[in-house]
Amino acid sequence: MLAITALAVIRMRSLFAVVILFGIYSLLTAVLFVVLDAVDVAFTEAAVGAGISIVLMLGTLLIAGRRADADTHTPLLPLFIVVITGAVLVWGTFDMPHFADPQDPAHQHVAPRYIYDSLAEIGIPNMVTSVLASYRGFDTFGELIVVFTALVGVMALLGIPERRQSRRQVSEKTGPEFSGPILTIGASWMIPFIVLFALYVQFHGDFGPGGGFQAGVIFCSAFVLYALIFGIELTYKTVRPKLLILTSASGVLLYAGTGFVSIILDGNFLDYNVLSNTPKAGQHLGIFLVELGVGITVASVLILIFFSIVQSRKRRYQMQPDNHLDSQVRE
Amino acid sequence: MIDSIVGLYNYWIAIFLMMAGFYTVIASDNLVKKIVGLNIFQTSVFILYISLGKVEGGSPPIVSANIDVYSNPLPHVLILTAIVVGVATTALGLSLIIRIKKAYGSVEESDIIEADQQMLEPTQDEKQ
Numbered sequence: 001m002l003a004i005t006a007l008a009v010i011r012m013r014s015l016f017a018v019v020i021l022f023g024i025y026s027l028l029t030a031v032l033f034v035v036l037d038a039v040d041v042a043f044t045e046a047a048v049g050a051g052i053s054i055v056l057m058l059g060t061l062l063i064a065g066r067r068a069d070a071d072t073h074t075p076l077l078p079l080f081i082v083v084i085t086g087a088v089l090v091w092g093t094f095d096m097p098h099f100a101d102p103q104d105p106a107h108q109h110v111a112p113r114y115i116y117d118s119l120a121e122i123g124i125p126n127m128v129t130s131v132l133a134s135y136r137g138f139d140t141f142g143e144l145i146v147v148f149t150a151l152v153g154v155m156a157l158l159g160i161p162e163r164r165q166s167r168r169q170v171s172e173k174t175g176p177e178f179s180g181p182i183l184t185i186g187a188s189w190m191i192p193f194i195v196l197f198a199l200y201v202q203f204h205g206d207f208g209p210g211g212g213f214q215a216g217v218i219f220c221s222a223f224v225l226y227a228l229i230f231g232i233e234l235t236y237k238t239v240r241p242k243l244l245i246l247t248s249a250s251g252v253l254l255y256a257g258t259g260f261v262s263i264i265l266d267g268n269f270l271d272y273n274v275l276s277n278t279p280k281a282g283q284h285l286g287i288f289l290v291e292l293g294v295g296i297t298v299a300s301v302l303i304l305i306f307f308s309i310v311q312s313r314k315r316r317y318q319m320q321p322d323n324h325l326d327s328q329v330r331e
Numbered sequence: 332m333i334d335s336i337v338g339l340y341n342y343w344i345a346i347f348l349m350m351a352g353f354y355t356v357i358a359s360d361n362l363v364k365k366i367v368g369l370n371i372f373q374t375s376v377f378i379l380y381i382s383l384g385k386v387e388g389g390s391p392p393i394v395s396a397n398i399d400v401y402s403n404p405l406p407h408v409l410i411l412t413a414i415v416v417g418v419a420t421t422a423l424g425l426s427l428i429i430r431i432k433k434a435y436g437s438v439e440e441s442d443i444i445e446a447d448q449q450m451l452e453p454t455q456d457e458k459q
Contacts, residue, residue: 007351015361015363015364018363018364018367019363019367022367022370022371025371025374026374029374029377029378032378032381033377033381036381036382036384036385036402037384037385037389037390037391037392037401037402038381038384038391038402038406038407038410039391039393040407040411041377041381041407041410041411041414044411044414044415045377045414048414048415048417048418049370049374049414049418052418053370053418053421053422056418056421056422056425057363057366057367057421057425059425060363060425060428060429061363063429063432063433064362064363064428064429064432064438065432065438068359068360068361068363068364068439069360069361069439069441075358078354078357078358079354079358081357082350082353082354082357083350085350085353086346086347086349086350089346089349089350090342090343090346093339093342093343093346094335094339096339096342098334098335098337098338098339099337099338099339099340099341099382099385100385100386100387100389101338101387102386102387102400104383104386106383106384106403106405106406107386107403110405111403111404111405114392114404114405115392115401115403115404118394119394125393125394125395126392126393126394127392127393127394127401127404128392128393128404128407128408128411131404131405131408132408132411132412136408139408139409139412140412143412143413143415143416146416146419146420147415147416147419150416150419150420150422150423151419153423153426154422154423154426157423157426157427157429157430158426158429158430207393208393209391209393211411213411213412213414213415214411216415217415217418298415301419302418302419302422305419305422305426308426309422309425309426309429312426312429312433316433317430317433317434
């Protein structure tokens, strides 16, 4: 199934169809992850791949045009390279451990400690959360900073999203007139539940599948749905971009701050044992704060990226070469 | 023989998808399609990692009373964060495409190269 969808993506020239097919592909991947026991990952892939990245790509298509031209050069050379590379990789797999083999080296090193000792050391049932936020808290901090940096990059390229100052410019097509009664009523029933579900995923991540990354993504999808149904201007009224810029930074600060507090309390950076009277209570508190920071940052970064891409459609950018040409023409 | 086909099938799927993504990146002219290709490439790596984490007879890595065998939680953590980082970097790529479209009026690679050459030629004449 995945292979067929991937092939269809290569062959199609209608970019709209390519993007929608990519959404189907992501949803199939998420199903595969559930089968392979990775429930947390499936969660994220379903919300990111089939939800947000599709909306971002469609937003780009609005600007970049829907159809791709036929490829000019012959496909033989790339095909040759791809087949050779693939054959070498397949040759390499003959030394790999077989699928789902319990003796696989990947399961021998640190994994047994995570699996058998994490309940005693961290005190929460979901191993993925305890590895993510506590054992490998440094990694997650790095990833969060990468997400934040991507936001800085997008805003540097496309400009900071702003609410338009004069109210008159706001087009009349906002609110219920924008998309008909069925969508409006349907969405206004769904959005509160999506937000509620995001909060549940955020705060229940210790016990079941969930956590800051998933919750942030789901939270963002609620706002994207709101913007798609009710128009972007109303969404700006609900969440101000300036506020989001503040929250996206404060999530990173909350994460780093938790680390520094544990240094002040005589522990190592991100060592939660010292945060409270007993190590387990400290771990609980630390993981809670860190996941909250992750959730806040991921949600506000993704909403801001969405805003930037939507706004870039109307925005005009000063181009150096164009100005140069214009002045030459005037002379 | 059949044993190794069944045992290595997960790697082959990942390799096939990776090559499909790779082909899209190097063969297609359209920048948006290249980004989709990169995403397919990325997903294939996700599938490779997650399939490495699966253990025969294992269950999802959430502790419960009467389960002894769990799948490996480590690849799940790595991929979970990688997906979110992936969408952030994809957004960065898409915003580059938007700026390219605004500057060149096209997102086809051949058009962009042509426009670049046209821009360069007059300046060379001026030098001469």
